[in-house]
Amino acid sequence: MQTSQRLDQQQAAERRRRELLEAADRVVLRDGPEASMNAIAAEAGITKPILYRHFGDKNGLYRALAQRHTDALLVTLRTALDTPGARRERVEATLDAYLAAIEARPQVYRFLMHPTEAETAPDSEKGFDVGRHTAPLLRRLGEELAKIIAERLDLGPNSEELARVWGHGIVGMMHAAGDWWLGERPCSRAQLVRHLADLLWGRLAAAGDIPGGPGL
Amino acid sequence: MQTSQRLDQQQAAERRRRELLEAADRVVLRDGPEASMNAIAAEAGITKPILYRHFGDKNGLYRALAQRHTDALLVTLRTALDTPGARRERVEATLDAYLAAIEARPQVYRFLMHPTEAETAPDSEKGFDVGRHTAPLLRRLGEELAKIIAERLDLGPNSEELARVWGHGIVGMMHAAGDWWLGERPCSRAQLVRHLADLLWGRLAAAGDIPGGPGL
DNA sequence: ACACGGTGTTACTAACGGTAACACCAGTCT
DNA sequence: AGACTGGTGTTACCGTTAGTAACACCGTGT
Structure with a gap:
């Protein structure tokens, strides 16, 4: 049969x-x-x-390969985001989970950050397919984070839009700082996490100018 | 002679x-x-x-090419950072200047974000030259921003380290959000700038949980 | 007996980054 | 004058890469 x-x-x-x-x-x-x-x-x-x-083609293979690792990382991050405790603790746990992952398996990280050329979607218009320069992994993380933010936070009107901007922005911050940190190792992971959380908690806005300078 | x-x-x-x-x-x-x-x-x-x-070699050419554009962008951003007014206005002006630049010349942007393979510094150890996955442009922006933050803000002890984390983190946030925005155009540039500034101003920490949910 | 769909191969193309070997053409030194 | 030098330019090649065409094999269902 x-x-x-x-x-x-x-x-x-x-x-x-x-x-x-x-x-x-x-x-x-x-x-x-x-x-x-x-x-x-x-x-x-x-x-x-x-x-x-x-x-x-090669991108097909790489996409399939990347999806497995991305899925695994997403699971890790989601459980970190469900850590019990205050919001600050959850955010720090998530940042730390991401950094721990890229620290533990740098080759995987290196692969995932490779720009996989993003399946060349049908070029509507004469568009220079711009705006696809973050790895698919980061795109996905940004969207997932946006979803969670929109689900759990009360952000007033425009919450959808705001959440997506924040999702991609936070992921980008985490990635850029993590990449730099991984290369230079200027401090411990815990300290990096604290610094980033401080940034998200508005310490930039609250800091005082250095007296006598031009100010910021 | x-x-x-x-x-x-x-x-x-x-x-x-x-x-x-x-x-x-x-x-x-x-x-x-x-x-x-x-x-x-x-x-x-x-x-x-x-x-x-x-x-x-090819990287040599691309580095030379990138430096010209990077220098030009840096000048633009520095003048934006010297905008008169409150800190929030300066930050918004800088974000907007960056976004305007990548919006105005997407091909240049696309080129600058290309990972130029970063001159393969002499592999000390057996290192997998990890931590070099942001474009040189973003590295430079991060370092420059760190310098300015450290110069102008009073951040207490560890200010050097904190400023560098923030410099790279903020640049990464700006880049990731900008890249996503450039691809999807979900809102106006001004609104994107406001959302990002809100994020830096700690609105994430201040927002209320959606009632009945698991909270964040 | 025969077609079919799957697995596998060898042998190729076209393009790329990069290089060796050579030709030419100014001035300079003896 | 004639040899040397240092720059510009070329053609013709190398090794490697992604990707493909063409063919061979084998088990199964008709």
Whole structure:
């Protein structure tokens, strides 16, 4: 009967796809984001055309690969955001969870931040597909955070819009500071978290000018 | 006399270099950051090896190109930061200046955000040169902002460290929100500026929970 | 016996960054 | 004059990459 065979083949294909993804994962973990398709195919014990049959092109493979890691990170962050305690503690827990993740697995982080070229959506107009220069991971984090902010905070009118701006803004802040911190290690993670939370808590607005200067 | 000839040749070389950079600029403005060395050479009316003699490699050319634009942007932002008025007005003026710049010249923006591979500093240790995933432009903006914050604000002990975290964090927030905004255009620039300033002014901390929800 | 759909291969293309080897053309030194 | 030097420019190549066409094999259903 052909239907059950179809199912068998389909689930076999999916199993194969997972195997290939795991092989790709190993290579990317070893060689970084510039791992070549040849290298990945070799690690999987096959040759290039099979990869292309399964994933279309390099971006397809990388997107599939990124989604797994992104999902995992999102779970971690969501549980951090549900930490019991005051809002400040939740925010600090979330910042710390993100930073701990990128600190623990720098190669994965490096891969996830790679600009995966973003599937070249059909160029409506003559648009220079501008505005896609943050990694898909950060886009997703921003949207998720926006959703949570809009769900849980009372922001008055325009709350939808405000929440999205804040979501992407906070994620960008976290990312940029984390990236810089990871490269220079100028302080402990806990201190970085505290500094960032201070920033979000309006300490920039509250700080006093240095006497005699031009002021800020 | 050979010294004056040396000078002639040197200044001729620099003029040539500027010409090449301008040609490269035209190509990048037309083709985006993935402009090939061949295309740039053709636009300049010459062939590849000359480009390589002048700039070493592709990153050399791109760094030289990026520096000009980055310098120009920095001047704009510095004058915005010296706007007369209250701190909030200065911050809003600076955010707006950045957003106006990326809005006005998206191709330049797109080029500047391209990860120029960052001159592969001598790999001390076996380091995976992690923590270099923000464009050089953003690094520089972050450092400059940190300097200004440290100079003008009274932040108590640790002010140096705090200022740098904030500098990079704020720049990252601005960039991520700006990139998202440029892609989706969900609101006016002025409104985006206000939302971001609200975030920096601690409205996240001050907002009330939505009644009945899990809270944030 | 035969077509079909899947897996796998080899061998190729086109483009890229980068380089070696050579040609030309000014002035300079002997 | 003739050799040397330092710059500009070229053609023709290398190695690697993403991506593809064409073919071979094998189990299954008709």
